[in-house]
Amino acid sequence: MKKVITxxxxxxxxxxxxxFSISFYINSKFNDVKDxxxxxxxxxxxxxKINSIGGWGEWxxxxxxxxxxxxxxxxxxATEEGKITDQEPL
Structure with missing residues (x-):
């Protein structure tokens, strides 16, 4: 029983x-792009607000x-380098 709990x-x-490692990595990427x-x-x-676009394997x-x-x-x-590729007014 102790083995199962361990x-x-x-x-x-x-x-x-x-x-938490993945969350930290994603937030650091978002902060880099913002900067x-x-x-x-x-x-x-x-x-x-910021969000990433990408499918499986292309984060x-x-x-x-x-x-x-x-x-x-x-x-x-925008790209990861901070270059704006398109924009639209809200």
Missing amino acids: ILLSFGTLILVAY KLIQNHPEIMNIE FSEYVLIVEINGSKFRVW
Whole structure:
């Protein structure tokens, strides 16, 4: 019985560590893209939301952000380097 509990606790700990590691990696990528976008485009006053576009095996190929430019909100598509590929007003 002790062996089963030890295995379950080890497995649970491994899952938690993996989950938090992936979350930390994703958030750091989002912060990098936000920083590069603001550096490359000083007209952006605020970034409200960010999300990545990509399918299985192609994480972080493109990002979608809701930004404020000169008092107006826009949906912006950007690369990892902070280059805006498309935008539309909201």
